[in-house]
Amino acid sequence: MNAATPVVELKQITKRFPGIVANDSISLQLHKGEIHALLGENGAGKSTLMNIVFGLYQPDEGSIEVNGKPVVIDSPNKAIELGIGMVHQHFKLVEPFTVTENIILGMEPKKGFNIDYKSAAEQVTKLSEQYGLQVNPHAKIQDISVGMQQRVEIIKTLYRGADILIFDEPTAVLTPQEIAELMDIMKRLVSEGKSIILITHKLKEIMQISDTVTIIRRGKVIDTVKTSETTPSDLAEKMVGRNVTFKVDKKAPTIGETVLKVSDVVSKNKDGISVLSGLSFEVRAGEILGIAGVDGNGQSELIEAITGLRKIDKGSIMMLGKEISNLPPRKITEQGVSHIPEDRHKHGLILDFTVSENLVLETYYKPPYNKGGFLNAEAINNNAQKLIEQFDVRTPSIETKARSLSGGNQQKAIIAREIDKNPELLIAAQPTRGLDVGAIEFVQKQLIAQRDQGKAVLLISFELDEIMNVSDRIAVIYEGKIVGEVLPEETNDQELGLMMAGSKKRVGDDRG
Amino acid sequence: MNKVFKLSLVMVLAMSVILAGCGSKSSSSNKSGIKIGMVTDVGGVNDKSFNQSAWEALEALNKDKGINIKYLQSKSDSDYNPNLNKFVKDNYDLTWGIGFSLGDAVKQVATENPNSKLAIIDSVVDAPNVQSVTFAENEGSFLVGVVAGMMTKTNKVGFIGGAESPVIKRFEVGFKAGVAAVNPNAEVKITYAGAFDKPDIGKSLAATLYNDGADIVFPAAGSTGNGVFNEATSRNKQGGSKVWVIGVDKDQSLEFGDDVTLTSMVKRVDEAVKKVTQEVIDGTFQGGKTEVLGLKQNGVGLPDTSKKNVPADVLAKVEEYKQKIISGEIKVPAE
Amino acid sequence: MDKFRKIFTLDNYIVPVAAVIMGLFVGAIVMLVGGYDPILAYSSLFTQVFGDMYDFGEAIREMTPFILTGLAVAFAFRAGLFNIGADGQLLIGMTAATFVGIKFTGLPFYIHAPLAVIAGGLFGGLWAAIVGFLKAKRGINEVITSIMMNWVGFYGANYVVNHFLLVPGTQQSENIAPTASISIHFLTGIFGNARLHWGTLIALVAVVFFYVYLWKTKQGYEVRAVGLNPNAAGYAGINVGRNIIKTMFISGVFAGLAGAFQVLGVFQYQSVFASSPGYGFDGIAVALLGMNNPFGVLLAAILYGTLTYGSAGMSFGADVPPELVKIVIGAIIFFIAAQGIVRWVLGPFYGKRKKEKVL
Structure with a gap:
């Protein structure tokens, strides 16, 4: 390995954006047949670096060598030409097209003037067999699962002749089973001679699969280590720059009366299909109920139903003994319901509003912010000042637009707003998605603090670790129904994963 | 290099735009001190109809008698007043309003400027300093x-x-x-x-x-x-x-x-324009009357x-x- | 005050100003190639507007509807709505004002004139609110409905004038009662009979109202929230549909007032229109030029009015055909819309400054 020339070598890459240095003299070597993890918090500069490798950005300083030869990668096409492929976090697929059509898009094999689908499909099948990427070449993208779609993305890069694959946060959207399958695929790829750069902030995955880890913090390389010679806490410390505890500290819950009671809720979508089909559960004061499930099993619809954004057709939703179903959202909020939405950009914030404006998004109409129809700028600013200090929202000023905050700070702002309302029920949907270790810690601590103050917390998450660590009780949702309730100390990933996949049976035999 | 490129881009842009914007029908010479103005209705001076006839008549007079002529096009109804005023305030010897839609504007401007001379086609304006021309x-x-x-x-x-x-x-x-x-x-x-x-x-x-x-x-x-x-x-x-x-x-x-x-x-808008304008040149212009031009006066025909x-x-x-x-x-x- | 300054940050106005200069520059080149003297032409343009009191007054008269239709389009933009229908709203407002002005006789002026103005604003607003209603309740794209409503408004206005208000044998309505007129008589005297009216003052008030309402009130907060992110606004409990209707109503009020003032202040009668006067569409350009900011709209309307009114001066003083003036205006709008080009041309200057800042 020492003698071998790296397949990709980055030398002293520096990239500046107005006001910040995104990459500060970063050097990195990727060897053939290696899985090289790139670890760092959000905003550490991982994506910038990979965009440089993939030709989307030009470095201000430094050089790139591929197979020992200096190259200039000035476009993604050039990167593809050099055998570099990227599997994006957000898939770039055409939904109504078939798997084959998506894979050959832009590089269609021609037969005269026509596209030669037959040979294309054959080639896709061949690739999928070679690397163990099972896909149906004739299925439409909109009909296949997320894990399947990711395989299509991988085959797409292989079809274009990639030898070096960059995976950008590939497990963010996958179920535990799908993650395990992806790990197998990645191993298969390297065994076939490919090399992989894996961008992630999930330590577990890094420990499981990578050969080498490069840790980046604030645009600088902190260290490059062999995975076999390091530990998760060591990595976390290097990534965050301080000691991080993984254990979520929480004392035993003091459970009170029922705050939210959802009974037999049925809600149909526009096509008349039930997205919630007789769903029931309750959340009590002083506990965190975690809802586990694979994305698309009715979680979003459930939250919409509770918060008044979706009409329900049957059943009841009681908040502290009061029926709240089908009330306007504001009426429900005023019953003491706070909500940290799943998609903070789409639902949680108005990105072009200032931080202070965002912090009164649900209270602007009440005194002291509303004084006879006019906004009270002083009260709004004082509120913002108070909350950013209290919740450590890092922003240049309260007049800064929410858009220019980092993901973690945006989430902190939302949490500040929602918790400051002193709710009886806090609904947190995917509250740590896309956040780095430090921010995750903060968010989870806030949820637990709410519970300790005797509030009811409803946590919806696709991250099993989070559900297991934070919840006091776990309900599993599958196809719009709660299919089982378990206690975190009495279950494991395996069992939850099977329940999430629709098997209602508790599989105690598999334990251990 | 870049600058040259940008400059040439601007030039190309300009050139392409020119094709649409060429051509002026205004002309003047100074053989005689008489100034005649004309305000079109929203049809514009190239309407291939009465605005154009009237302007061609004035152009012919400009050639033959050396009078100064100028027109203003109206983009909307609200332009009539200021356009007429433009000529009147500049002491034009006669200001034509072409078309019945200028009736009110001619009336108002004539009343506000009793010393000016105006004429209108296709409408009757009752003012001592306006000559109205209509056709049968x-x-x-x-x-x-x-x-x-x-x-x-x-x-x-x-x-x-x-x-x-x-x-x-x-x-x-x-x-x-x-x-x-x-x-x-x-x-x-x-x-x-x-x-x-x-x-x-x-x-x-x-x-x-x-x-x-x-x-x-x-x-x-x-x-x-x-x-x-x-x-x-x-x-x-x-x-x-x-x-x-x-x-x-x-x-x-x-x-x-x-x-x-x-x-x-x-x-024969052109005939009418020529006739009334000639009266101004000759000093025989009489306001306050309406001339109806029919077959007899050769004002209409084949x-x-x-x-x-x-x-x-x-x-x-x-x-x-x-x-x-x-x-x-x-x-x-x-x- | 702090906000006020923020709205006028350097970056905000440098692009429109550069676009205007580039537009004038392109216009100058066109004139040169066409054999006209651009300096004479531009100076005639400004003499036409600022040369004497009459012209200055008339230029103000010309700017007024641009201010209001510009505000109408910009206001809707702030709520994420593209109000192409300002033209129809203007005509409906105008017709309502004319109707009140002619038919409600026997009222003292201090009731009659405000009543006619309010009728104009109200009907323009309601006309636009229909579009908002369809969008809010049925999700129908406001661009399509407002274009349709332009035609309905146009023919509706002509129908009302033709059947209820017409002076027989002409193409226009009777004159409104003098009590409904909003002409400022003492000023028309000073301005050499230029048709000045109170509407201009109301338009300026509307500019301030736009600013205060959007940035200082609770309702304006909602409108902006809906405009920037209707999803998040809905999550926060803001009634998105109601805000869309309300915004369209206010937008329509601006347009309706523009129409009312044209009759009550300028013409004193309403014509049977052969084609739409097009102020609503000019409003789109003005809003774009003013970057949907009320004070920007005011400046843009002044510029736009100066150019359109001054175009007669270019024809008169430098014999430039009016089509060319349209090219200049078109070029300015083009450069505003294609901000990329402006930024690209400005690029070298920008870059230099940014770098200095970083250092």
Whole structure:
């Protein structure tokens, strides 16, 4: 390995954006047949670096060598030409097209003037067999699962002749089973001679699969280590720059009366299909109920139903003994319901509003912010000042637009707003998605603090670790129904994963 | 390098834009101190109709007598006042308002500036310093109606008016009377475009009329009528049964060709403009009166080019009716 | 005050100003190639507007509807709505004002004139609110409905004038009662009979109202929230549909007032229109030029009015055909819309400054 020339070598890459240095003299070597993890918090500069490798950005300083030869990668096409492929976090697929059509898009094999689908499909099948990427070449993208779609993305890069694959946060959207399958695929790829750069902030995955880890913090390389010679806490410390505890500290819950009671809720979508089909559960004061499930099993619809954004057709939703179903959202909020939405950009914030404006998004109409129809700028600013200090929202000023905050700070702002309302029920949907270790810690601590103050917390998450660590009780949702309730100390990933996949049976035999 | 590129880009941009923006019809010379201004209605000076006739008359005077002339186009109704005022305040010897829609503006400006001299076409303005010129369009239209009535093969002819105003009504009524006089069986289809500056509407209305069996259409609708010529030309090119257009205001065969222009109801706006302007040059201008120009005064009529398409016997009939109208034997209705 | 300054940050106005200069520059090149003297032409343009009191007054008259239709379009933009229908709203407002001005006689001027103005604003607003209602309740794209409503408004206005208000044998309505007129007589005297009216003052008030309402009130907060992110606004309990209707109503009020003032202040009668006066569409350009900011709209309307009114001066003083003036205006709008080009041309200057800042 020492003698071998790296397949990709980055030398002293520096990239500046107005006001910040995104990459500060970063050097990195990727060897053939290696899985090289790139670890760092959000905003550490991982994506910038990979965009440089993939030709989307030009470095201000430094050089790139591929197979020992200096190259200039000035476009993604050039990167593809050099055998570099990227599997994006957000898939770039055409939904109504078939798997084959998506894979050959832009590089269609021609037969005269026509596209030669037959040979294309054959080639896709061949690739999928070679690397163990099972896909149906004739299925439409909109009909296949997320894990399947990711395989299509991988085959797409292989079809274009990639030898070096960059995976950008590939497990963010996958179920535990799908993650395990992806790990197998990645191993298969390297065994076939490919090399992989894996961008992630999930330590577990890094420990499981990578050969080498490069840790980046604030645009600088902190260290490059062999995975076999390091530990998760060591990595976390290097990534965050301080000691991080993984254990979520929480004392035993003091459970009170029922705050939210959802009974037999049925809600149909526009096509008349039930997205919630007789769903029931309750959340009590002083506990965190975690809802586990694979994305698309009715979680979003459930939250919409509770918060008044979706009409329900049957059943009841009681908040502290009061029926709240089908009330306007504001009426429900005023019953003491706070909500940290799943998609903070789409639902949680108005990105072009200032931080202070965002912090009164649900209270602007009440005194002291509303004084006879006019906004009270002083009260709004004082509120913002108070909350950013209290919740450590890092922003240049309260007049800064929410858009220019980092993901973690945006989430902190939302949490500040929602918790400051002193709710009886806090609904947190995917509250740590896309956040780095430090921010995750903060968010989870806030949820637990709410519970300790005797509030009811409803946590919806696709991250099993989070559900297991934070919840006091776990309900599993599958196809719009709660299919089982378990206690975190009495279950494991395996069992939850099977329940999430629709098997209602508790599989105690598999334990251990 | 980059700068050169940018500069040339700007140049190319400019050049491409020029094609659309060339050409000015304003001219002046200083042989005589007399200044004549003209304000168009929203049709603009290139309406191939009365605005253009009036301007061409002034251009001819500019050539012959060396007077200074200038026009201002009106983009909307609200421009009439300031445009007229522009000339009046600049002490023009005469300011023309072309078209009945300038009536109120001419009246107001004339009243506010009693020492100025103004003249208006197609409208009567009651002010001591305004000369009004109107035409007996019904008489001229009667004659083209005679032509249409005698020459239609389908016994169906069409009329397209710009908007329902007294002036256009005179066209319509005269035309109908002319057709009826020589061919009582012929049907005259009447439509209104609602606009004087919409050739596209003219074209679609003409298509409807021709499809309906009319073979001769008489538009009295300013530049809306251009669309009628367009439709007729394309129909004749595609073959099929021959269709005709009767031009209006000017001898439009000069503009659109003899293939489609049967004849034209010429309104001698140019004669009127020349006459009144000449009075100003001669110092004999008298405000406060209205001049009605009919067949007798040669203010309306058919152009000489008509003989290319209109057979001699029809022209003889036209001449016969003309004399009857002049003598008062026939009274052409006006509304 | 702090906000006020923020709205006028350097970056905000440098692009429109550069676009205007580039537009004038392109216009100058066109004139040069066409054989006209651009310096004479531009100076005639400004003399036309600022040369004497009459012209200055008339230029103000010309700017007024641009201010209001510009505000109408910009206001809707702030709520994420593209109000192409300002033209129809203007005509409906105008017709309502004319109707009140002619038919409600016997009222003292201090009731009659405000009543006619309010009728104009109200009907323009309601006309636009229909579009908002369809969008809010049925999700129908406001661009399509407002274009349709333009035609309905146009023919509706002509119908009302033709059947209820017409002076027989003409193409226009009767004159409004003198009590409904909002002409400022003492000023028309000073301005050489230029048609000045109170509407201009109301338009300026509307500019301030726009600013205060959007940035200082609770309702304006909602409108902006809906405009920037209707999803998040809905999550926060803001009634998105009601805000869309309300915004369209206010937008329509601006347009309706523009129409009312044209009759009550300028013409004193309403014509049967052969084609739409097009102020609503000019409003789109003005809003774009003013970057949807009320004070920007005011400046843009002044510029736009100066150019359109001054175009007669270019024809008169430098014999430049009015089509060319349209090219200049078109070029300015083009450069505003294609900000990329402006930024690209400005690029070298920008870059230099940014770098200096970083250092």
